[in-house]
Amino acid sequence: MHKILLIENDSSILANYARVLTLEGFEVLTAINGIDGLRLARTREPDLILCDLRMPEMDGDAVLAALRADPRTVRMPFIFMTASADHSERAARLAQGANDYLVKPIEFRVLLEAIARQLGGAGTS
Amino acid sequence: MDLDQLDLDLYATVFDVARIGICVIDEQGRFVRVNPFFCELVRHRPEDLVGRHYSMAAPPAVVAVKEKFLAALLADSSKVPLEWGIRRSDGSIFDSLVSFRPITRADGRKFAVVTFSDISESKRSKLEIEALNRDLEQRIAERTSELTQKLAELTEADEALRHSEERLQAALAEKTAILEHSVVGIGLLRDRRLEWCNRMLEEQLFGYPRGSLTGKNTAMLYPSRDDYERLGAEAYPLLTQGRIYETRARMKRSDGSLFWCFISGRAIRPDDPAHGSIWVLMDITSRRKLEEDLRRTLSEREAILQSSVMGLALVRHREYVWVNKHFECDLLGYEEGELVGQSVRHTYGSEQAYDELGPLINRQLVDKGFFQTEGRVRRKDGSTFWCLVSGCAIDRRDLTVGTIWTVVDLTRRKAAEAELVDALAREKELNEIKSRFVSMTSHEFRTPLATILSSTELLADYGERLSVHERADLIGGIKSAVQRMTRMLEDILLIGRSEAGRLEFRPRLLDLRGLCVRIVDETRAAAHAQQQVRLQFEGGAAEHVVDEELLQHILGNLLSNAIKYSSPESAIDVRVVCDGGAIRLEVEDNGIGIPVEDQARLFETFHRGRNVNHIAGAGLGLAIVRKSVELHGGRIAVRSVPRAGSTFTVVIPEIGGGSRA
Numbered sequence: 001m002h003k004i005l006l007i008e009n010d011s012s013i014l015a016n017y018a019r020v021l022t023l024e025g026f027e028v029l030t031a032i033n034g035i036d037g038l039r040l041a042r043t044r045e046p047d048l049i050l051c052d053l054r055m056p057e058m059d060g061d062a063v064l065a066a067l068r069a070d071p072r073t074v075r076m077p078f079i080f081m082t083a084s085a086d087h088s089e090r091a092a093r094l095a096q097g098a099n100d101y102l103v104k105p106i107e108f109r110v111l112l113e114a115i116a117r118q119l120g121g122a123g124t125s
Numbered sequence: 126m127d128l129d130q131l132d133l134d135l136y137a138t139v140f141d142v143a144r145i146g147i148c149v150i151d152e153q154g155r156f157v158r159v160n161p162f163f164c165e166l167v168r169h170r171p172e173d174l175v176g177r178h179y180s181m182a183a184p185p186a187v188v189a190v191k192e193k194f195l196a197a198l199l200a201d202s203s204k205v206p207l208e209w210g211i212r213r214s215d216g217s218i219f220d221s222l223v224s225f226r227p228i229t230r231a232d233g234r235k236f237a238v239v240t241f242s243d244i245s246e247s248k249r250s251k252l253e254i255e256a257l258n259r260d261l262e263q264r265i266a267e268r269t270s271e272l273t274q275k276l277a278e279l280t281e282a283d284e285a286l287r288h289s290e291e292r293l294q295a296a297l298a299e300k301t302a303i304l305e306h307s308v309v310g311i312g313l314l315r316d317r318r319l320e321w322c323n324r325m326l327e328e329q330l331f332g333y334p335r336g337s338l339t340g341k342n343t344a345m346l347y348p349s350r351d352d353y354e355r356l357g358a359e360a361y362p363l364l365t366q367g368r369i370y371e372t373r374a375r376m377k378r379s380d381g382s383l384f385w386c387f388i389s390g391r392a393i394r395p396d397d398p399a400h401g402s403i404w405v406l407m408d409i410t411s412r413r414k415l416e417e418d419l420r421r422t423l424s425e426r427e428a429i430l431q432s433s434v435m436g437l438a439l440v441r442h443r444e445y446v447w448v449n450k451h452f453e454c455d456l457l458g459y460e461e462g463e464l465v466g467q468s469v470r471h472t473y474g475s476e477q478a479y480d481e482l483g484p485l486i487n488r489q490l491v492d493k494g495f496f497q498t499e500g501r502v503r504r505k506d507g508s509t510f511w512c513l514v515s516g517c518a519i520d521r522r523d524l525t526v527g528t529i530w531t532v533v534d535l536t537r538r539k540a541a542e543a544e545l546v547d548a549l550a551r552e553k554e555l556n557e558i559k560s561r562f563v564s565m566t567s568h569e570f571r572t573p574l575a576t577i578l579s580s581t582e583l584l585a586d587y588g589e590r591l592s593v594h595e596r597a598d599l600i601g602g603i604k605s606a607v608q609r610m611t612r613m614l615e616d617i618l619l620i621g622r623s624e625a626g627r628l629e630f631r632p633r634l635l636d637l638r639g640l641c642v643r644i645v646d647e648t649r650a651a652a653h654a655q656q657q658v659r660l661q662f663e664g665g666a667a668e669h670v671v672d673e674e675l676l677q678h679i680l681g682n683l684l685s686n687a688i689k690y691s692s693p694e695s696a697i698d699v700r701v702v703c704d705g706g707a708i709r710l711e712v713e714d715n716g717i718g719i720p721v722e723d724q725a726r727l728f729e730t731f732h733r734g735r736n737v738n739h740i741a742g743a744g745l746g747l748a749i750v751r752k753s754v755e756l757h758g759g760r761i762a763v764r765s766v767p768r769a770g771s772t773f774t775v776v777i778p779e780i781g782g783g784s785r786a
Contacts (some may be wrong), residue, residue, distance in 0.1 A: 010572055012602045016579035019595075023587050054568065056740075083571035084564070104571045105578035108586070 002119055005029040005046035007037030007063065008081070009055045013104075017050070020108050026115075034058030038066050041073055048118050050111075053082035053093075061096065068097040077118035081106060146221070146241035152234065154178050154195045166221070166243055168214040184210035184218050198237040201227045211241060219245040310408075314390075315401035317357065318342050330386070330408055332379040348377045360390055364402055367395035373409065385413045436512075436532030442525060443469050443483075452532055456512075458505040474501030474509045486516060490528060494521035499535060511535040561731035562617075565743045569613055573606030580606075616745040619678070620730055623752040630672050630756040632780050637669040637708065638662055641701050644677050648684045655693035656714075658684070664703040670780045671708070675753035682746035683712040683773050689740055691716025691770070706779025707759075711772060718767035727763060736767065750775075 004026045008014040014030055021028045029044055031037035034055050041049060041063075049067070053060040060080055067073040079100040080093050090101040100114050140147055146163030148156055156174045164171050167182045174182070180191040187194055187209070197205050205225065210218040225239040304311050310326030312319050319338050327338050331346055347353040352374065360370040371389040378384065387407040393400040430437050436452030438445055445464050453464045457472060464472075473479035478500065489496040496516040501509040513533040520526040580599040588596065622628045645660050680699070687697045695715040702709040719727060723734045728751040731744035750773075754761045757777045765771035 010576065012576040012606070013572070013579060016576065016583055016599070016602075019583060019591075020579070020587065023590060083568040083575065086564075086567070104575035106575065107578065108582050 001025065001027050002047040003027040003029065003044065004115065005031065005037060005040055005044065005049045005051075007031045007034060007049065007051040007055070007060070009033055009052055013052075017111070020111075021115075024112060034060065034063045038063050041067060041076065042070070045072070046076070048077040048079065048115060050079050050081055050115075053080055053084060053089075061093075064093075064096055064098055079114055079118065144242075146243075148174075148179070148239050148241075150179050150195070150198070150237045150239060152195075152199065152236075154180070154191060157236065163241060166213075166219070166241060167211060173214075182212050184212050186210070195237070198225055198239070199227045199235050201225075208244065209241075219243055220248050221245075310404075310406035312343075312404045312406070313393075313401055314343065314404055315399070317344070320401060326406055330378075330384075330406055331376070346376050348375055348383055356388075364390060364392040365395055365398065367392065373413075376406070384408055385410045434533075436530075436534075438464075438530045438532070439527050440469055440516075440530055441527040445469065446527065456504075456510075456532060456534055457502070463505075472503050474503055487524060490516060490518040490524060491521055494518045502532060511539045558730050561744065565731055566617075569743050570610060573609045576606040577603050613743055613745075616743060616749060619749055620745055620752075623749070624730075628675075628752060628756060630675065632670045632672050632757075634668050634670050635673055636667060637671065637701065637703065638667060640671075640673060640676060641680060641699070644680045645684060645699060648681045649688070652685050652688045654688040656688055656691060657696040658688075658699060659696060660699045660701070662701050662703075669703065669708060671757065671777065672753075675756055678749050678753045679775055680710060680712070682750045683710075683775075686746055687712050687714035687716065687771075689742065690714065690737070695770075708777045710775040710777070713770065713772040715770040718769050718771055719763065719765040720767055724763060724765060728761070 004021055006014060006018055006021065006028055008017065008030075009032055011032065014032060018028045018030050029040050029046055031040050034051075035058050037049070037051060038058065040046070049063075051060045051063055060082070064078055064080075067076055067078065077099045078097065079102060080098050081102050081104060082089070083104045093101050099118055102110065102114060140158075140160045143160065144162055146166045147158075147160040148163050149158040151157050155176055155178055157176075159171050159174045161171070164174065167174070169182070178191070179195070180188045183191060183194075194205070196202075205223075207223055209221050209223045211221045212218050220243075221241040222244040223239060223241055225237055227235060227237050229235050305323045307323055307325055310323065310330045312322035312326050314320065319341055322338055324335060327333050328335055331338070344350060344353040347356070356372065356374060359372065363370040369389055369391045371387070373385060373387055375383045376386045376388075385408070387409045388404065390402050390404040392398065392402045431449050431451070433449060433451060436456045437449040438452055439447040445467055448464050450461060453459045454461055457464065470476070470479050473482070482498075482500070486496050494517065497514070499511065499513050502512040502514065503509050511534075513535055514530065515532075516528050516530045518524055518526075518528050580603045583591065584596060584599055591599075619628070641660065641662075645658060648654070649658055684697070684699060691697065691714040697715075698711070698713040700709075700711040700713075702711070717734075717736055719734045720736055723732070726732045727734070728747050730748040732748075733742055733744040751761055754775050754777065757780065759775060759777035761773065761775045763771060763773050
């Protein structure tokens with residue numbers, strides 16, 4: 001069972017995505033802000049991280065930078081989920097080491113396909 | 126009477142009274158007779174002489190040869206000189222003219238009769254005369270020599286004089302020829318009649334046959350008798366003072382045509398008008414025309430320069446020499462003619478500018494011949510304005526020749542530039558607003574949309590695996606997200622209306638207290654406020670003229686912000702003060718506060734404090750509050766300390782009917 005860390009500061013979205021991923025057979029770790037998320041990423045070593053971009057105190061960019069600076073998490077699959085529609089931001093984030101960049105609202109099908117691409121197989125392996 | 130006796134008496138008398146010395150000497154050389162005058166001559170008494178040898182009265186030269194001399198006397202020798210020296214009793218010798226005759230008496234005895242006349246006087250006179258003669262002759266010779274020389278000189282002078290006269294004649298002829306052929310008309314007037322005039326004056330200027338004007342009165346050369354009289358009245362007082370009279374006048378040719386003439390006249394001898402006056406006339410028709418052309422051209426140029434929309438000035442030695450009216454009057458506010466002669470210092474924006482720019486300008490004018498700058502120029506009243514000032518040296522090698530300056534008022538351009546800068550700033554601001562709007566729209570709409578989408582997908586695809594409670598939770602989330610989006614849309618539309626000036630202001634008399642209570646209650650409920658909200662009223666006014674909807678925006682937004690940005694445990698104070706006509710609303714929280722750098726732009730659309738973090742918001746609320754306050758003619762202020770809290774104060778003035786107690 002793949003372990004997915006979900007970092008999202010909107011509680012409704014966090015709850016809905018956690019619910020779907022759990023129902024799809026993933027082990028889900030949730031964090032409501034970047035600081036908690038980074039701590040969980042280091043201590044629980046998830047297989048993949050889904051992370052919001054705009055968050056208080058520590059935003060998605062800072063979380064990604066910290067992960068990529070750490071040898072243990074440098075290759076950890078990382079997918080941005082953002083409400084910003086600016087497509088120029090996508091390339092910048094990928095260049096910074098993100099593996100994918102999804103724009104909210106995200107259909108579950110799109111979300112699950114993106115996760116499968118990173119994990120190299122079905123979600124419920 | 127016996128004639129012989131008479132002869133004897135006569136002889137005796139002559140012998141006694143004659144002024145010649147007579148002596149008779151015998152053969153022995155003794156005086157036998159001497160007359161009184163002889164005695165007088167030799168200064169001896171007769172008795173001392175008679176019987177004595179003649180040598181007693183003879184000079185030493187004769188004494189030495191007394192016998193031989195006596196013999197010669199007696200022999201009537203021609204060898205006896207006619208002038209003898211005679212020795213007087215005192216030994217002195219005098220010259221004497223001598224005549225002698227030997228006589229022989231009947232007894233045969235011989236006697237010499239000798240007569241003497243003293244010639245010492247006459248001889249001296251003669252010598253003197255001879256000396257005088259010699260002197261005279263010498264003087265005559267000298268004088269003659271002098272005279273000869275004088276004569277020679279005179280001859281020479283005469284020669285020179287003649288030569289000079291010839292030259293004078295030649296010069297005179299030359300002068301006459303010059304006068305005759307002069308390019309100006311020349312005339313000699315006596316009593317206003319032409320005594321003489323040259324060919325130029327007669328033929329060329331006035332068109333008369335040569336010689337026909339001589340002796341004529343000059344009145345005929347004037348266009349009218351009046352002109353003739355006037356010129357005469359002007360000229361003659363000057364001429365008698367020895368001054369030159371000059372004028373320009375129109376004169377008349379023989380064919381009656383008129384021409385412009387430069388006339389100058391001068392008396393030959395001011396004290397004696399009889400000597401006449403010399404007049405010079407010049408045809409200036411063409412020059413006059415040239416002058417008129419030049420004057421016209423100059424006045425055209427002047428008109429062009431004067432009507433120029435640029436200020437123009439000629440500066441020499443840092444002084445205005447010429448300026449156009451636009452520069453002097455319109456731009457700088459001087460009276461016409463006031464600026465000429467003034468130092469350029471007065472028109473510099475400041476003394477400092479003059480001191481600093483002056484040398485720089487001169488250096489550039491010398492180096493490049495040209496200088497241009499935008500700077501402040503000072504008016505007469507001391508005010509300054511922006512100008513484009515360009516200077517050009519007439520001769521860059523010598524700035525004292527002058528520099529030409531053009532001055533263009535940039536006030537309007539500067540204003541336009543400022544407007545442009547403002548417009549650009551506004552444009553930039555609008556762009557920022559637009560991009561903030563896009564960014565906000567994207568984020569603030571996509572977030573609730575993500576909730577709605579994920580909730581509906583969960584309900585649709587996983588519904589049977591969810592509990593009733595979970596399904597109800599999802600539906601509540603959808604509803605809340607939709608409400609959030611609706612509020613945001615309403616705020617955006619409100620801002621849009623107010624930006625377009627279409628936000629309506631409909632004030633009416635309302636129960637202020639009741640209205641405030643309702644707004645506070647509704648806001649608390651909508652925001653799920655956990656804080657304690659304390660509403661206080663001060664002042665006695667119950668009813669007020671306000672716009673109900675706008676007051677709801679004002680108080681609702683301020684209160685919902687206070688709730689959003691402060692902790693659930695803190696308290697919020699809302700105070701409504703109505704003393705007199707105005708209303709004061711205060712909303713005070715103990716929340717996160719607003720950074721100082723954000724306070725100035727706090728009421729701008731989409732602007733949010735940098736410390737809002739995850740707290741949702743579009744940055745529209747305070748912009749709406751400000752618009753609503755402004756529509757009431759009121760004002761809003763904020764006092765805030767980060768991490769301590771904020772107090773918003775709104776003052777709304779009395780409107781229309783005012784408050785009613």
